[in-house]
């Protein structure tokens with residue numbers, strides 16, 4: 368198994384600087400001590416509620432933001448060191464596709480200018496090579512070549528996201544971080560863009576980190592899934608395993624909240640979610656205040672992300688499914704009974 372991206376102890380706090388009077392401003396703990404391994408060629412899903420730190424994690428992985436602590440290795444090389452030596456080196460390896468496709472494109476640049484920039488800057492292609500590559504890229508994302516000389520506002524959301532994807536491909540990076548790539552699109556268009564992403568992945572041997580708050584989208588596209596809660600990864604495992612047997616009560620809650628055809632939607636938001644204060648994270652498990660299984664230990668000590676061994680099935684057989692929970696769900700059902 369070769370590893371495309373490996374993050375260790377990745378942490379990002381915002382604020383927390385000194386005040387004029389010698390105290391400290393409160394700090395937002397956006398991502399806390401995240402460990403993540405992305406295997407070459409896989410699609411790793413990252414799922415969690417809005418505000419749990421998904422975009423912050425993604426931005427650090429692609430070098431748009433610097434970790435407060437922790438390391439990122441890209442195909443075995445230290446990403447921070449790589450970025451420090453040559454900011455373009457990182458962009459050749461890993462690219463980012465944004466949630467809001469129209470806003471992520473420069474309104475003053477034609478699609479041609481937008482797509483040519485990485486070809487020139489990162490790949491050093493001459494005019495002729497760029498022309499050929501432009502035609503090829505438009506074809507792979509199923510857009511007409513005549514669109515090249517238009518501006519972003521002339522496109523629908525789905526078309527703009529195809530351009531965003533083409534821009535990520537233009538750098539020839541093999542790892543692409545997709546941050547809620549279909550969340551802003553109409554449902555009918557979502558499927559088209561997901562199909563396109565799947566086709567491109569196989570055609571070009573890409574590795575995806577696919578971020579979404581929507582568990583059903585994640586399930587349809589991911590090999591493995593990492594569940595985030597309040598800045599931390601609380602469960603990770605093979606998608607099939609994780610969906611069949613969620614071990615963390617939060618994963619089970621997310622699944623019960625997901626709409627399924629013919630079933631009434633039990634929304635996670637029905638009960639007001641008591642999210643902890645990001646300025647003042649609790650000492651124990653951040654989910655304890657919402658968790659039906661929580662006891663005193665959960666409120667005092669933070670559970671580590673550890674393999675969950677279930678009866679005769681050991682962790683190796685469950686493809687390393689791990690959960691950060693003192694009382695994981697071991698019966699496989701998403702019941703809340705201990």
Ligand SMILES: Nc1ncnc2c1ncn2[C@@H]1O[C@H](COP(=O)(O)OP(=O)(O)O)[C@@H](O)[C@H]1O
Nearest residue numbers: 381395397416417418419420421422423424645
């Ligand atoms: N630049 C920033 N400055 C201050 N706080 C931020 C910044 N970016 C994100 N945050 C905070 O970090 C937390 C995680 O945000 P984000 O990574 O955008 O979550 P998600 O993508 O899962 O919705 C939130 O509490 C958010 O308000």
Ligand SMILES: [Mg+2]
Nearest residue numbers: 421422423546
């Ligand atoms: Mg986000």
